[in-house]
Amino acid sequence: MKGIMKSLAVTMSTFIRGPVTRNYPTEHRELPERDRAFPILLWDQDIDEPFCTGCHACERACPVECMTVLMKDNPAHESQGGTSKRRKIVDEFWIDYGRCMRCNICVEVCNFEAIAMNNTWQGHEMSVYDRSDLVMDLPQLMSQSKAEEIQEWVAD
Amino acid sequence: MVTETAPEFETQDLLINVGPQHPSTHGVFRMVLEVDGEVVKELVPHIGYLHRGAEKLCENNDFRQGVGYMDRTEYLAAHNAELSYVMAVEALAELEVPARAQWIRMILCELNRLSSHFMFFGAFGVDVGVFGTPFVYAWRERETLIDLFEEISGDRMMYAYFRAGGLAWEVPANFKERVHEVLKSSRQGVKDFDGLLTENEIFIARTKNVGIISAEDAIEIGMSGSSLRASGVNLDIRKTEPYLFYDQVEFDVPLGENGDVFDRYYVRLQEMEQSMRIIEQCLERLEDGPIMPEKMPRMLRLPEGQEVYIRTEAPRGEYGVYLVSKGGNKPWRLKVRSACLSNLQALRQMSVGQYVADAIIILGSIDIVLSEVDR
Amino acid sequence: MSDGIFGVENAWLDAAIRIQLIVGLMTVVVMGLIYLERKILARFQQRLGPTRTGPAGLLQSVADALKLVGKEDLRPRNADPWTFELAPYLVFVPVFLGFVVVPFVAGWEVRVVELGLIYFVSVSSLSIIGWIMAGWGSDNRYAMIGGMRAAAQAISYELPLVLALISVAMVADSYNLEEIVQGQAATPNIVWQPLVVVVFLIAGLAELNRTPFDIPVGESEVVGGPFVEYSGIRWSFFFLAEYAALFIMSLIFAAVFLGGWAWPLGEEWGRGWQLVLVSVKAGTFMFFVFWVRASVPRLRIDQLMSFSWKILLPLMLVQVLINGAVLVYGGSLWILTIAGLVGVGVLAKLVGDAVSQPRPKVVAASAEGEVAS
Numbered sequence: 095m096k097g098i099m100k101s102l103a104v105t106m107s108t109f110i111r112g113p114v115t116r117n118y119p120t121e122h123r124e125l126p127e128r129d130r131a132f133p134i135l136l137w138d139q140d141i142d143e144p145f146c147t148g149c150h151a152c153e154r155a156c157p158v159e160c161m162t163v164l165m166k167d168n169p170a171h172e173s174q175g176g177t178s179k180r181r182k183i184v185d186e187f188w189i190d191y192g193r194c195m196r197c198n199i200c201v202e203v204c205n206f207e208a209i210a211m212n213n214t215w216q217g218h219e220m221s222v223y224d225r226s227d228l229v230m231d232l233p234q235l236m237s238q239s240k241a242e243e244i245q246e247w248v249a250d
Numbered sequence: 251m252v253t254e255t256a257p258e259f260e261t262q263d264l265l266i267n268v269g270p271q272h273p274s275t276h277g278v279f280r281m282v283l284e285v286d287g288e289v290v291k292e293l294v295p296h297i298g299y300l301h302r303g304a305e306k307l308c309e310n311n312d313f314r315q316g317v318g319y320m321d322r323t324e325y326l327a328a329h330n331a332e333l334s335y336v337m338a339v340e341a342l343a344e345l346e347v348p349a350r351a352q353w354i355r356m357i358l359c360e361l362n363r364l365s366s367h368f369m370f371f372g373a374f375g376v377d378v379g380v381f382g383t384p385f386v387y388a389w390r391e392r393e394t395l396i397d398l399f400e401e402i403s404g405d406r407m408m409y410a411y412f413r414a415g416g417l418a419w420e421v422p423a424n425f426k427e428r429v430h431e432v433l434k435s436s437r438q439g440v441k442d443f444d445g446l447l448t449e450n451e452i453f454i455a456r457t458k459n460v461g462i463i464s465a466e467d468a469i470e471i472g473m474s475g476s477s478l479r480a481s482g483v484n485l486d487i488r489k490t491e492p493y494l495f496y497d498q499v500e501f502d503v504p505l506g507e508n509g510d511v512f513d514r515y516y517v518r519l520q521e522m523e524q525s526m527r528i529i530e531q532c533l534e535r536l537e538d539g540p541i542m543p544e545k546m547p548r549m550l551r552l553p554e555g556q557e558v559y560i561r562t563e564a565p566r567g568e569y570g571v572y573l574v575s576k577g578g579n580k581p582w583r584l585k586v587r588s589a590c591l592s593n594l595q596a597l598r599q600m601s602v603g604q605y606v607a608d609a610i611i612i613l614g615s616i617d618i619v620l621s622e623v624d625r
Numbered sequence: 626m627s628d629g630i631f632g633v634e635n636a637w638l639d640a641a642i643r644i645q646l647i648v649g650l651m652t653v654v655v656m657g658l659i660y661l662e663r664k665i666l667a668r669f670q671q672r673l674g675p676t677r678t679g680p681a682g683l684l685q686s687v688a689d690a691l692k693l694v695g696k697e698d699l700r701p702r703n704a705d706p707w708t709f710e711l712a713p714y715l716v717f718v719p720v721f722l723g724f725v726v727v728p729f730v731a732g733w734e735v736r737v738v739e740l741g742l743i744y745f746v747s748v749s750s751l752s753i754i755g756w757i758m759a760g761w762g763s764d765n766r767y768a769m770i771g772g773m774r775a776a777a778q779a780i781s782y783e784l785p786l787v788l789a790l791i792s793v794a795m796v797a798d799s800y801n802l803e804e805i806v807q808g809q810a811a812t813p814n815i816v817w818q819p820l821v822v823v824v825f826l827i828a829g830l831a832e833l834n835r836t837p838f839d840i841p842v843g844e845s846e847v848v849g850g851p852f853v854e855y856s857g858i859r860w861s862f863f864f865l866a867e868y869a870a871l872f873i874m875s876l877i878f879a880a881v882f883l884g885g886w887a888w889p890l891g892e893e894w895g896r897g898w899q900l901v902l903v904s905v906k907a908g909t910f911m912f913f914v915f916w917v918r919a920s921v922p923r924l925r926i927d928q929l930m931s932f933s934w935k936i937l938l939p940l941m942l943v944q945v946l947i948n949g950a951v952l953v954y955g956g957s958l959w960i961l962t963i964a965g966l967v968g969v970g971v972l973a974k975l976v977g978d979a980v981s982q983p984r985p986k987v988v989a990a991s992a993e994g995e996v997a998s
Contacts (some may be wrong), residue, residue, distance in 0.1 A: 095973035097449035098921060104445040105383060105669045114390055115673045128422070130404030157315035177698040197318040197410045198418070209403065236550075264766065286925075332720055379923025381836060386670040452837050452922050607840075607925050 122215055127247045131217025132191050133200055133209050135232070136225035136237040141178050143170060144236055145208035152200035152209055160193035161200070162186070187235060191220060191228040214244055260284055263291060266606065270299050276373060276613065278621030284398035285477060293598045297591075300583070305584050312579040313339045313414050313550050321408040323586055323620050324622040326369050329355075329362040330564040331513075331622075332412040334571040335584075337493065338560040339414040342552045342575055348494075350539040351416035356494045357429065357532045358402070358411070359562075360525040365395040365434055366565035367518050368515055370617045371443050373553040374515060378456055391439035398432050398539025426533055440522050448516065457512040458500055461612035462601040464487075464509060471598040471599070472592040477616055480517045481509030487563040499531040511608075513617040551579050559587075566590050566617055590618040637876070640736065647724050655868045656686035662868075662915055665903070669919035696857030701764050704854065708762030713855070713862035715755030720869045722748045727876045728802050730886045730899040739744060741802035742790050745877060746783075752866065753779045756841070759863075760851035772851035774926050775841035777835065781933040782831035782838070788941035789825040793818055793881050796961070802877075806885035810892060814882035817961045820944055820968030822882050824937055826913065829874050834867065836918040840926050872907070879906035882898045936975050940968060 116123055133152075136145050150166025166185035170176030200209050209214050211217070218236060222228055264285045270278040278299035284292040304323050308316040320335040321328040333355060340347060368388045396406045402421050403411035411418050421426075447453045453546025463473075465481045478485060486503045488496040504520035506513030518591050554577030560568035567589025576582035600616075601609045633757060660675065660683065663879015667674030712737030726741040728734045753776050796817050797805040805814075813823050831838040841850045852863055859887050879885055883906040886899035924932070947964050950956075 095976050097451045097454070097977075100444050100922040101450045102916060105441055105916060108383075108387070108442070108671050109669050111671060113668065113673050114671045117673070117676075126401040126404075128404040129400060131438070135386075153313070157311045162341055175489070195318050196405060196408070197315070198404065199314060199318075202418070213404075375922075379836065380921065381666065381837075381918050383670050383919050386672060390671060446920065447922075450921065452924055455928055456925060458921055605925060605927075 096238045103138055125213055125215065126243070127213060129211075129213040129217075130198060130222070131212040132147070132196060132230075133189060133213070133235075134212045134217070134238055134244070135184075135187065135235040136208055136210055137236055139242070141156075141170070143168075143178060144184055145206050146184040146187065147180050147182045147206060147208070148187070149182075151203045151205060151206065155199050155203040157197060157199065158193045158195055173217040184232065187232045189230050189235060191230060192225055210244075210247070212238065212244065213247060214238070215243050216243075268610070277612075277623075278620060279618070279620055279623075281609075281613070283601075283606060283609060285606055289609075290329075290601050290604055290606060290609050293601050293609065295594065297594070297620070297623050300580045300620045302625070303307075304625045305586060308584040309319055309581060313552075313581075316581075316584070317412060318408065318410045322409055322570065322621065323588075323625050324566070324619060325407055325479070326619050327362045327366040327565045327569075328407060328409050329358045329412070330562060330569060332409065333359055333362065333494075334560055334562045334564075334569050335573075336412045336414045338558050338564065338573040339550070339552070341558045341560060342556045342573060343414065343550060345415045345546075346543050347416055347545060348540045350496050350537060351541045353532050353536045354417060354425075354541070355412065356496070356499075357536075358399075359494075360529050360532075361395055361398070361432070363525045364522055365392050365553065367522050368392050368436075368439065368499075368564075370518060371447075371515075374611075374617075375443075375447065375613045378453060380445075380446070384443065387439060387442050387446075391436055393604060394432050394435045396481060398428050401428065405596075413542070415546050416540075420541060426536070429529065429533060433529060433533045436522075436526065440519065440526075444519060448519065454512065456611065457515065458510060459508065460511045460604060461615060462508055462510045462610045463596055463600050467599060468596065470516050471595045473567070473596055474589050475563070475565070475568070476517045476521060477593050478515055479503065479597070480506035480513035482506060487561055487568060491561075493560075493562060495532075495535075495605070496528075499528050501525075501528050509525075511535065511611055514615045514617075549579050551577070552581075553577065561587065564589055566619065566622065567593055569622075588622045588625060590616075590620075590622040594618055594623060630996065643736075644723070645970040646722065651721065651724070651869055651872070652865075654872055654919035655689065655865050658872060658898035659686045659689070659864075659867045661911075665912065665915045666919050671914065679684065690861065693861040694858050698762045698859065699854070701854050704943045705762045709854075710859075712755050712759035712762055713859045713866075715758060716752045717755075717862045717866040717869075719748050719755075720866050720873060722751075723733070723870075723873050726802050727873060728806050728880050728885055729876070729903060730896055731892070734803070737801065737803050740800045742794055742805075742881075745802075746787050746790060747872075749870070750779075750783060752870075756851055759855070763851065763854040765854055768851045768853050771841050771853070778831060778834075778838060778841065778926070778929060782937075784829045785824050785933060785937040785941045786828040786832060788938070788945055789828065790881065792821045792941070792948050794943050795945070795952060796958070797881075802880055806880050806887050809884040810887045813888050815882045817958050817965070818882070818944075819962065819965035821965065822974065823969055823972065824941055824944075825878065825882065826910075828933075828937065829878070830914065830917065833871055833874060833914070835871075835914055835923045837924045838929055839923060840929065849992050853896050871911065875907040875914075876903070878910045879903055881939070883909075884892060936972065940972060944968060958975045 138145050148163050150163050150165075153161045153163045163184065164186040165182045166174070168174070168178055168180050168183040170178045170183075171181055172179065196211065196216075198211060201211060220228070266283045266285055268281045268283065270280045272279065280296040280299070282294045282296070283290050287308040302322075304319050308319050311319065317332050317335060318429065320331045324331040340343075360509050368391045371576065372385040372388025375388075376382065399409060400406050402425070403418070405407040463481055465483045468478050468481045469483060473481075474485070482505055483503055484503065487493075489503060501524045504517050552574065552575035557572070557574040559570055559572045561568050568587065569589050570587030572583070572585040573581055597613060597616060600612050604612065643768070645744055663685070664674040664682070675685035678684045678688045700706070723745050725736055726734060726745055756775045756779070757772050760769045760775070763769070772837070776997050793814050794800050794805070796814060797808050799805055812877050830836075842852070852860055854861065884902075885891070886903050888902075891902060944965070948961065951958070951960050
């Protein structure tokens, strides 16, 4: 009987301690800085163009081959009369979030710090009705950074 | 005087299919029980529902990309899975891992042991019949641990944090304080479980002398880990072949006496205490320094024709990685020696002759995670 | 006999009105009990329970009931039609029949029956037939196994329960529930019969098919019990019967052991206070049932049966003997209290010994880690 009394005492103590529930989706907890959702592209606010030059480094490094990158000559380069130092710029970029395994390797290999893992709630709340909606194209990937909505973390 | 023996009743044995969808979350596992009345006569397990070809996939991925796959072969103890893999690569590449990285690896592996054992208690409590309380306690504790992992590596379950040579990046500045906080809450969790189940008479009546496996049988089948130690065999890889810095910290290895379900439960409970002891010692000895060796090549290439087998003490047993290199940056063959698969072999021997209700508890007590059984 | 309710003279009409009131009250109470159980169980597990349907989740039971009513009514092709379809009623109706004698407050039972306790026990046993019918009529071997187990469990725990009630009836010197309650105006019966209270709690849990005795409705067991083939509103009958039985058992407990509406100061302070007393007492029983559900594992069927026959039944027989001896030979009732407390100690010791193991030692391994051969 004593053991059963002890079990009852333990449950009574948790009864008194109260619930530990976090009421999602009414309240969202604060995500740590290093939280790793899906990759997004970063926008250079000074020159008003993406950091990404389309160099294919992340595409080659991806274990699941979820990216497709196309590069083009940068029309805003200095030689064409613009202000940018980037000779090439990204033309098209697709990431299939359905295949991405969020391993962070694309961020590590990028030479231009142009890609980062989304550490906001928008990166996590990605429910769609059709799997093909998970393939993100360039405007979608750049939208959050363009709107200055994120504080990305890139490991040094 | 008429002597007449009562006619022998011809009874048919029932075939009960404990299907791939399990009431208690062990994963997709199927066993077919042949039952005579209440007693199990034969048990046939069916596995393979979670096979994803992880070993083959790793052959096409280099040694940084493969870490993500190793996470997924044992998602409840991912740090331990990654550890075996990176240790195998380091052994072949003859890399010298800096001390700070080793201490941090040790801390993370032991924390993962805690979270994995909490998961075991949760599922096991539900199997035994307590309505849901142990499960919720388990998740309460796992939540604190997983929050810590998220602050370090960014992900709650598939960390991809270890790299051949050390760690991917530095831990946050408040690492020590956070680990102390987490340890405090885990202590409370272990106390809760201990009070809830260990001395409960009904729990003891359900688990004592149920599913016994002797030490000789366990060794013959190839069991390892807590299930083996519960049968009284003193084999802990952290003591027999110390890796990381396990030979520099003090801890005990709990052993069981009978090899029944209760011993497997109690050994895991004690292992959690010992893990917390190890973590505290590691936190004291943690020193500053680099986390990757200085001369780290950009793309790791291994010499041709080398092979190595590295094993570590994962929460579920001996998790081994056998690596054969072919000279490039991808392995020729990667084989994972799965602890759960070997432990699962004992299921039939433990269950035959027991009641049906006990077969469920015995399965729960071996503590399998199907992703490791099937890879 | 009590006066007609609302001043109605005709006994039949009076009975009909009371029965309607009870039925209406019961449906609401059962839905409320389901909600309460979910909330209290959640609180034990440090979570919230239903929160979204209606304010604080109060309409959750209504939503569940609507869902169940809307489900398709399936019947297996080979199920015996009469047995299968009548089983829910045979489980549900006897529970409600038990309400005829339950004393809520002074003068508020349907009828005062001279042999109230005997009536209650015998009527509630009728549900066992319903369980067996459900198990057999489903044409499902697992349902039949579940039904047989449920019947075996119910019958084995019926005996200690009946003996417990008889012990109390001996002390109270009547089977009439109204008189039993009134006789406790000075001291509740729990003081005289502590062992009987403990045994009633255990046997009551078994009769209600509640943890730790819920093998027939076990959720993580291999099969789901005798109700596997029922869906929709038929299944909800079983569910409601379980909670109605819980309610009625708690009221009987409050009336017979804790003094019902009479202790303390029931008669002096009037109806409102009596209602509060009964609610609090019945509430403690229900809280205890939920508390045990959240804390304790499930017993195996053979352990359950041996516990009843080998431990509870002999203890209750001895208790009846002692009761008889003390009451006939005119000893002080405090002897009963002392004997009861000793009995509780004996029960605890028997339970502990049956599984006794001292806390296992942790065997620390040596540093070399030799392998046992």
